[in-house]
Amino acid sequence: MSQKSLITIILICTLSGFNVANATSVSDQDTQVISRSSLGVWMLKQDLNQPKFNCAIRFISAKDSQTSFSIFGPTKQTSHATILFQAKNIPTTYTPQEIQIQLRQQNLAATPLKAQLLPSSQTGMLAVNTGDIQQTLKSMRDQEKDMQLKLNDATIYTLNYEGLAQARTAMQDCLAGKAVKTKSLKQATAEIRPLGNSTITGQAFYKGAILAKKQYPPKDSQAVGLIWMTDEFKAWYDQVKRNKKLPAHIPESILKHFMSTRILDDQGHFKFTNLPAGDYILIANFSYDKNVSHTEVVGRTDVYAGNQYIGSNDQIARWNYVVKEGTSFEKPVTISKDGETINVSLDKSQIMCFLVCF
Template identity: 50%
Template sequence: MTPRRLTPALLTLLAATLGLTAPAHAADDEGRLITRNTDGAWFLQQPEGTPGKGCVARFTAATKDQSQLALLGPTATSSTAALLMHGPRIATPRSARDVSLELQQDGLPAATLRGALMAASGPRGGGFLMVPVGDLTQTMASMRAKEEGMQVRVDGVDVFRLSYDGLDKAREAMRDCLAGKPFTGGKSLAEATAEVRPVGNSTITGTAFFKNAVLAKKRYPPKGSQAIGLIWMSDEFKQWFEMVKQSQKMPDRIPDHIARHFMVTTVLDDEGGFRFTRLPPGEYQLIVDFSYTETVARTEVTGRTDVYAGNRYIGSNDHLSVWMEDVRNSVTFSKTVHIAKDGDTLQVSLDKSMLGCFFICR
């Protein structure tokens, strides 16, 4: 049995099993950890200097798309509270657009709400859907502590799905924040991240694309996908991976101290942009894995005409039918990079036409 290929999809699953719930490019102001579970993690953002204002409780799912649900309290400049959903299937209009949305929860009748699709903001993939609420405390009280497969539809299309747990703890922290009480417990995002992957001050950023010929057009991993992974190539990981290669069998469970070497990030734009932040110095392996559609010509012999000169057979002509067909192809490639010192930023062009492969290259 050969070792299972470690694609970004597998890296995501590994990260999820450890509770790695924050995207690698998450901002430093994501707040402090309220609670973490197998579904994801809740963080509380509490700005200094404005007690009771600007409170945000944000849940990030431990799933491949890392969808988010945020409870937004009133700010110093706005008395409006809101629920904010973020996910890869939510549209990103040029400007905010009012919509009617349908909320579906297990065991409850569907509810129709008014909301707004928000214009794209920053480099993050996916879109934002905001639902204003009049009384956030009352709204939180009506929400269940755990939801399984909550769905939101806009114009008859599924745009958001989320399973979460721990809202009871997030609700308590949010109530205290709205009352002006400081939230002293919980780890910062950096501290929580350090438990499940290496943390430093360096960044790896760049673009990824594939060209199967010199004159072929570039193929990019889809925007918003988790198509780009990163492996921290420490001596510890190299020793473990050498043992895996020698045994020719992937272990049933990857140890926590090895799984923390795997990271994934979201493709930021239509040209394969990516970013990994908070990395320490060292050697890293970037891995790209995605599929693309290619139109190819297919030819079929549908008949034949024999040719004679007099009574002498001199050959035959094939009757050909030609049609165009869309074919789904997949590609995996990798590149090794080195961060020399803490705080460095590496700009990387991740191009298969120039690269070798680490695990398996198709």
């Protein structure tokens, strides 16, 4: 295994789990981190301008940060509560659709639910309207193992969570008009990695040839990661290279060096914020469309001149189709001083040097 592929695999494996540092798209102004565990993180969103309204709690899975479970309280327009399920296996739709699903929880009878598929192009979203928000909160257990949603006998959603008791209390305080003060998203992130005032923005794309069109990672995907290249990380990675294998456990002091963010649009734009000055490595990892041509002899045609056989020609069929091809590529970035904004093109068509150069 090459040094380049080893570090890419470590990054991908590390970022497949969620930590608060990944949640760069969540507003820090009105979001509180209620609790974190090995299963994921509970967050509270509150609208300080409209006390008692627009309260929401959200659990984001550590297994897959695209899997989440949210409960939204009343607004000035609606008095009911809404539960929102979000996951890759939930079908996507361009227009809202009413469907019937089944909720399955351990040691409980299956519960049929009326739900609505919400418009989404990448990660599916499913909304279930409930009645009184307080009753909804009381009816939920503090932890769930292998909670599932079924659609036509197919499992479209699976979630393990714990820590709802703290999230429930925070939600009830918000509904009562109290300003909840636990940890802001920025404070929680500071527990994981040092913060600064710098930003790295850019665009990731693959371009296989000079005249080929640019292909971008999917919107909302976590296709771009960032590694903070401190002396501590380099020393740890040198040891990994000497061992020639992936570590079974990555220390907390090393985990703070790994970050990811979501692709912002269909043109592959991304953004990392609150970074300290220093050296970094950007890594893109996604699939692109590859055109493949295939020829096949499907028969033969005999050729005659009069009654005289003079030879034969192959009958050739040509097939053109598109396959998904995985790609990963990297680029070093340096923030010289705190407060800088660096804009980069994370481009497969460029020749880039990574840790193999050390």
